[in-house]
Amino acid sequence: MALIEVRNISKLYHLGGEEIRALDDVSLDIDGGEFISIIGPSGSGKSTLMHILGCLDSPTLGTIKLDGTMIEKATPHQLAGIRNRKIGFVFQFFNLLPKLNVLQNVELPMVYSGLSSRERREHSMAALKLVGLENRSKHRPMQISGGQQQRVAIARALVNNPKIIFADEPTGNLDSNTGEAILELFRKLSSEGRTIALVTHDPEIAAVTPRRIEIRDGKIAKEVDPKLAGLNRIPAPALSANP
Amino acid sequence: MNLLNAIAVGLKEIWAHKFRSLLTMLGIILGVASLVGMSALVKGMENGMKEALIAIGGVEKVRLEENDIPSYQKQLADQAVGCTMNDVYALQQSAPLIKIVTPEMRTRDATATHGSKSYDPWIFVGTWPNALEMNQHVIEYGRMFNEIDDEQARNVCVVGVGARDALFGSPEQLGYEYNPVGEQITVKSQPFTIVGMFTRYESEQDHKARELAKAQPPEPPSTNGPARSRGWGGKRGGGFVFTLKNNTIYIPLNTMWLKFRATAGSNNIPDPRLSTMSVKVADVDKMDQAIQQAHNVLMHTHKGIEDFAFQTQEDWADSIGKAIKNARLSGGIIAAISLLVGGIGIMNIMLASITERIREIGIRKAIGATFLDVFIQILVESVVIAVIGGASGLIASMALVHFLSYISPTDNTPVITVNSMLIAFAFSVGIGILAGLFPAFKAAKLDPIQALRYE
Numbered sequence: 031m032a033l034i035e036v037r038n039i040s041k042l043y044h045l046g047g048e049e050i051r052a053l054d055d056v057s058l059d060i061d062g063g064e065f066i067s068i069i070g071p072s073g074s075g076k077s078t079l080m081h082i083l084g085c086l087d088s089p090t091l092g093t094i095k096l097d098g099t100m101i102e103k104a105t106p107h108q109l110a111g112i113r114n115r116k117i118g119f120v121f122q123f124f125n126l127l128p129k130l131n132v133l134q135n136v137e138l139p140m141v142y143s144g145l146s147s148r149e150r151r152e153h154s155m156a157a158l159k160l161v162g163l164e165n166r167s168k169h170r171p172m173q174i175s176g177g178q179q180q181r182v183a184i185a186r187a188l189v190n191n192p193k194i195i196f197a198d199e200p201t202g203n204l205d206s207n208t209g210e211a212i213l214e215l216f217r218k219l220s221s222e223g224r225t226i227a228l229v230t231h232d233p234e235i236a237a238v239t240p241r242r243i244e245i246r247d248g249k250i251a252k253e254v255d256p257k258l259a260g261l262n263r264i265p266a267p268a269l270s271a272n273p
Numbered sequence: 274m275n276l277l278n279a280i281a282v283g284l285k286e287i288w289a290h291k292f293r294s295l296l297t298m299l300g301i302i303l304g305v306a307s308l309v310g311m312s313a314l315v316k317g318m319e320n321g322m323k324e325a326l327i328a329i330g331g332v333e334k335v336r337l338e339e340n341d342i343p344s345y346q347k348q349l350a351d352q353a354v355g356c357t358m359n360d361v362y363a364l365q366q367s368a369p370l371i372k373i374v375t376p377e378m379r380t381r382d383a384t385a386t387h388g389s390k391s392y393d394p395w396i397f398v399g400t401w402p403n404a405l406e407m408n409q410h411v412i413e414y415g416r417m418f419n420e421i422d423d424e425q426a427r428n429v430c431v432v433g434v435g436a437r438d439a440l441f442g443s444p445e446q447l448g449y450e451y452n453p454v455g456e457q458i459t460v461k462s463q464p465f466t467i468v469g470m471f472t473r474y475e476s477e478q479d480h481k482a483r484e485l486a487k488a489q490p491p492e493p494p495s496t497n498g499p500a501r502s503r504g505w506g507g508k509r510g511g512g513f514v515f516t517l518k519n520n521t522i523y524i525p526l527n528t529m530w531l532k533f534r535a536t537a538g539s540n541n542i543p544d545p546r547l548s549t550m551s552v553k554v555a556d557v558d559k560m561d562q563a564i565q566q567a568h569n570v571l572m573h574t575h576k577g578i579e580d581f582a583f584q585t586q587e588d589w590a591d592s593i594g595k596a597i598k599n600a601r602l603s604g605g606i607i608a609a610i611s612l613l614v615g616g617i618g619i620m621n622i623m624l625a626s627i628t629e630r631i632r633e634i635g636i637r638k639a640i641g642a643t644f645l646d647v648f649i650q651i652l653v654e655s656v657v658i659a660v661i662g663g664a665s666g667l668i669a670s671m672a673l674v675h676f677l678s679y680i681s682p683t684d685n686t687p688v689i690t691v692n693s694m695l696i697a698f699a700f701s702v703g704i705g706i707l708a709g710l711f712p713a714f715k716a717a718k719l720d721p722i723q724a725l726r727y728e
């Protein structure tokens with residue numbers, strides 16, 4: 031059974047009488063441990079898809095099953111719990127809380143899952159160590175570089191040990207070298223067995239993931255999946271994404 | 274997120290906007306302070322009024338006074354007898370709803386002298402020993418004159434401290450309490466032996482002030498001109514009722530009758546009329562029946578001529594009650610409005626605060642904050658402002674009360690009651706909750722996606 035099963039979802043917006051199909055009948059599965067990229071031009075519906083998969087938004091039509099839970103049947107309260115425990119988000123603009131220091135930012139998901147302060151501290155320091163920022167824990171977000179902020183955001187995304195991490199254009203706001211380093215970090219996390227979905231408009235970035243789903247005008251246009259033998263098979267990257 | 278966390282976040286948020294928070298709190302501080310201050314003033318007023326009411330004999334005391342004869346009985350005027358001892362005995366026998374009857378007979382121009390000193394008492398009456406109970410007098414030295422003194426019309430008297438202070442020296446002058454029992458004074462050339470002295474009657478506040486003054490070394494007398502008495506009116510807190518009681522001299526009724534009245538009526542005809550008569554009803558709740566009963570009895574003794582009237586303290590007690598209630602109500606409403614304004618200030622600042630923090634709220638929701646988490650966070654913040662404001666308001670209320678009694682000293686010390694503090698504090702917390710509900714709801718129901726997109 032796949033970690034996420036998406037069946038025929040559509041997302042419709044109505045703007046001044048005009049109907050916009052941000053997503054149009056999308057179906058896909060994501061397995062645990064996969065490293066996947068969702069690629070497409072700006073406005074193609076990538077973020078919309080990611081928000082829906084991440085339980086931040088709900089589809090107009092269709093069903094999603096995440097780790098055995100039918101999302102459309104869950105209450106807002108349950109969805110918050112799912113976002114808290116099963117999903118980690120990394121955003122283009124980092125989205126750290128400026129008033130909290132690095133450590134407190136990383137601790138935040140655990141505040142909502144109700145861990146003791148001692149546990150929160152331990153887990154946060156471990157996560158910061160993983161992204162190489164253990165000695166910046168007392169800094170404010172404004173006092174560290176963009177790349178470091180994104181690392182903090184990644185630490186926050188993985189601190190509750192989620193089933194999947196969604197990253198929406200995580201390098202979009204970074205220079206190319208820093209972006210490289212962030213991608214390298216994702217690769218490392220993937221190699222440790224984490225499930226990661228990377229959203230990007232940049233084919234070069236998408237190239238680091240074994241599986242790639244291309245979206246155009248809200249539809250899946252093309253899929254490259256190493257699991258599907260033969261067609262479109264690309265040389266696997268240096269690391270094996272699938273157990 | 275647990276409550277402790279929410280409080281910590283709230284405090285941090287308040288600290289991050291110190292000045293803004295302080296201004297917001299100021300509304301609550303002033304509201305609480307004015308609520309507690311108002312209630313303290315009213316309480317002081319109430320205490321003062323009640324003290325005076327009790328000192329004058331309580332609500333159960335009713336005075337019987339001579340009254341103009343009603344117009345339809347005008348032709349009987351020359352047959353009117355006035356209040357006499359007949360009335361007293363009749364009431365004692367035939368009015369069971371009346372517990373005590375005390376006759377009073379006065380004389381004019383009674384000046385008491387002792388040696389070279391003289392003194393004009395405010396009240397110089399001949400009465401029965403039960404005047405002690407009727408008028409709530411307390412004996413400090415000696416005794417009240419008794420029935421035998423009265424029967425034998427002995428020249429004895431019981432004096433208030435005013436008489437003692439004037440004729441023998443006050444404790445302030447002497448440095449000690451002089452006991453005048455056994456001394457002789459002269460009134461209208463009649464010698465009287467003092468057999469007792471009443472205690473000093475004063476308001477609670479004066480009592481405290483005097484105790485305080487006693488504890489401190491006496492100040493050297495001011496050398497500001499020759500020594501003089503500054504009169505009663507100027508004496509701060511000398512409530513009229515207390516001054517009146519302190520300047521009383523009681524002598525037995527028969528003594529008054531035989532030594533002064535029997536020889537001093539108009540045209541030298543003995544005047545048997547009493548000046549007044551006081552009765553005490555057995556049960557205040559049966560005041561109406563008791564007065565009716567007394568009325569019936571007196572109509573009989575007065576041959577149907579209604580030349581008397583009853584004067585109760587009910588009106589006074591009622592007007593005290595009404596005045597207190599009005600003062601409390603209007604003060605309470607004004608203070609409550611100012612608290613309400615403080616609450617509106619909180620709501621205003623909370624709305625501004627969540628608008629500033631839409632993105633933060635989006636982030637919190639994205640990483641797992643529930644509706645309730647956000648709701649509680651904002652609500653707690655609002656309540657924390659109110660609680661800090663409320664607590665500071667309680668402290669400020671003490672300063673306010675000091676300030677009030679400084680700028681406008683009254684006879685009645687304002688009394689801050691625990692009750693008023695609790696109510697004001699609870700009210701401010703309630704205001705904080707009310708003010709926070711709407712902003713908290715608004716924040717909690719923000720859509721995370723839209724909140725995250727918000728710039």
Ligand SMILES: Nc1ncnc2c1ncn2[C@@H]1O[C@H](COP(=O)(O)OP(=O)(O)O)[C@@H](O)[C@H]1O
Nearest residue numbers: 043045050052071072073074075076077078079
């Ligand atoms: N709240 C919204 N209201 C109306 N249209 C929207 C809304 N959100 C997204 N869209 C539209 O849906 C489409 C997909 O948007 P998005 O998923 O953000 O694209 P991408 O992330 O691929 O750039 C766009 O045409 C966008 O204008």
Ligand SMILES: [Mg+2]
Nearest residue numbers: 076077078198
């Ligand atoms: Mg996008």
